[in-house]
Amino acid sequence: MNNSLSPKAIREIREGTCNPLGAPQVTTDLSENIILTSLDDLHNWARLSSLWPLLYGTACCFIEFAALIGSRFDFDRFGLVPRSSPRQADLLIVAGTVTMKMAPALVRLYEQMPEPKYVIAMGACTITGGMFSSDSTTAVRGVDKLIPVDLYLPGCPPRPEAIFDAVIKLRKKVSNESVLERTKSEQTHRYFTIEHNMNLVFSENNGEYLNKKASNTLDVSRNQEIKEDLEQIDKSILIESEEN
Amino acid sequence: MDKDNKTDKELVDKRGIISKALSDYNIENESLGEDHIGIENISVEPQNLYEAISKLKDLGFNYLQCQGGYDEGPGKSLVSFYHLITVGDVQEIAKIKEVRVKVFLKRDSDLSLPSLYSLFRGSDWQERETYDMFGINFKDHPCPKRLLMPEDWRGWPLRKDYIQPDFYEMQDAY
Numbered sequence: 001m002n003n004s005l006s007p008k009a010i011r012e013i014r015e016g017t018c019n020p021l022g023a024p025q026v027t028t029d030l031s032e033n034i035i036l037t038s039l040d041d042l043h044n045w046a047r048l049s050s051l052w053p054l055l056y057g058t059a060c061c062f063i064e065f066a067a068l069i070g071s072r073f074d075f076d077r078f079g080l081v082p083r084s085s086p087r088q089a090d091l092l093i094v095a096g097t098v099t100m101k102m103a104p105a106l107v108r109l110y111e112q113m114p115e116p117k118y119v120i121a122m123g124a125c126t127i128t129g130g131m132f133s134s135d136s137t138t139a140v141r142g143v144d145k146l147i148p149v150d151l152y153l154p155g156c157p158p159r160p161e162a163i164f165d166a167v168i169k170l171r172k173k174v175s176n177e178s179v180l181e182r183t184k185s186e187q188t189h190r191y192f193t194i195e196h197n198m199n200l201v202f203s204e205n206n207g208e209y210l211n212k213k214a215s216n217t218l219d220v221s222r223n224q225e226i227k228e229d230l231e232q233i234d235k236s237i238l239i240e241s242e243e244n
Numbered sequence: 245m246d247k248d249n250k251t252d253k254e255l256v257d258k259r260g261i262i263s264k265a266l267s268d269y270n271i272e273n274e275s276l277g278e279d280h281i282g283i284e285n286i287s288v289e290p291q292n293l294y295e296a297i298s299k300l301k302d303l304g305f306n307y308l309q310c311q312g313g314y315d316e317g318p319g320k321s322l323v324s325f326y327h328l329i330t331v332g333d334v335q336e337i338a339k340i341k342e343v344r345v346k347v348f349l350k351r352d353s354d355l356s357l358p359s360l361y362s363l364f365r366g367s368d369w370q371e372r373e374t375y376d377m378f379g380i381n382f383k384d385h386p387c388p389k390r391l392l393m394p395e396d397w398r399g400w401p402l403r404k405d406y407i408q409p410d411f412y413e414m415q416d417a418y
Contacts, residue, residue, distance in 0.1 A: 226294075
């Protein structure tokens with residue numbers, strides 16, 4: 001059925017093309033008042049129209065993402081409502097460089113999000129490490145090593161329009177899903193998909209480090225000495241300035 | 245050009261004014277000459293650092309503009325530097341406004357320095373960063389922890405002989 005035609009026009013076409021007995025009343029009433037769809041489509045439509053992203057940003061990519069919140073780009077029209085709690089979010093747009101120190105926090109945020117959840121890796125840093133991939137001591141080379149990524153959004157940083165493009169592509173992905181097939185796309189443990197030789201290493205951080213105390217310092221007695229010295233110098237400077 | 249302007253006495257004794265002033269107060273130091281914009285560089289031993297800086301503060305260098313570290317190279321010294329400037333109307337030293345004090349620490353020594361937190365509060369995080377990146381210990385620092393790296397990180401990332409561990413997360417993406 002052509003959606004651009006109004007119901008009235010459709011009715012007229014039907015009457016014009018039907019036999020002299022007139023348009024079939026029962027089927028017309030049905031098609032005008034009942035929507036036939038599958039539960040999957042309805043469910044997907046509801047979910048893709050309310051992708052709530054988590055407010056997550058660690059670098060300049062978030063500046064571009066923040067532009068979407070404003071009226072110029074206005075991502076509310078896509079049903080994106082920024083959430084500050086991972087419990088209420090179902091989309092994680094990783095905006096910005098992720099360092100080794102940030103990685104545990106990112107994984108924790110991802111794990112706190114309710115299923116089904118989606119991840120967009122935004123920007124070069126989150127895809128490969130970007131300009132930090134050459135010799136940084138801390139930058140994680142691609143967040144897909146930490147969490148599963150649904151969509152890679154390249155750019156450094158990507159324009160707000162590019163983020164919309166990513167969101168639209170993600171909506172298409174959501175619309176193709178099926179509740180029955182959900183188990184097939186569930187998260188797998190990414191660490192075992194690439195062969196590597198990891199040794200079990202225990203942390204040397206036993207808490208002692210936090211209680212670190214100074215040991216090799218100037219004595220208090222010597223401090224007094226220095227203070228007296230300084231006072232004397234003060235006086236001599238005063239005298240000099242008075243003489244001048 | 246500068247050399248022509250100097251007097252004979254200064255040519256004989258190439259030490260800067262500040263270096264000499266510190267020597268007058270019996271603080272051992274070594275002059276490193278001037279850098280390209282004429283700022284005097286002084287080197288002191290770790291045990292003399294606190295005295296030297298407090299004396300300089302008393303002489304009018306009342307602002308620690310920058311504290312930092314660098315590595316001279318594999319096997320060479322680790323250096324902690326202190327850039328002091330004058331802020332305010334200290335008329336007595338209107339001519340000299342900046343000085344840089346360096347402490348050279350042998351790699352195999354215990355790499356300990358007195359913290360300047362009691363003199364300049366601003367040295368707090370800068371010393372923590374130097375500790376974090378070079379492993380130089382600042383005694384009497386109120387919070388001698390790593391600043392940037394994770395607390396259980398091993399190694400000192402900005403040393404020239406630092407070898408980056410081949411963590412899975414930090415291997416090149418394909």
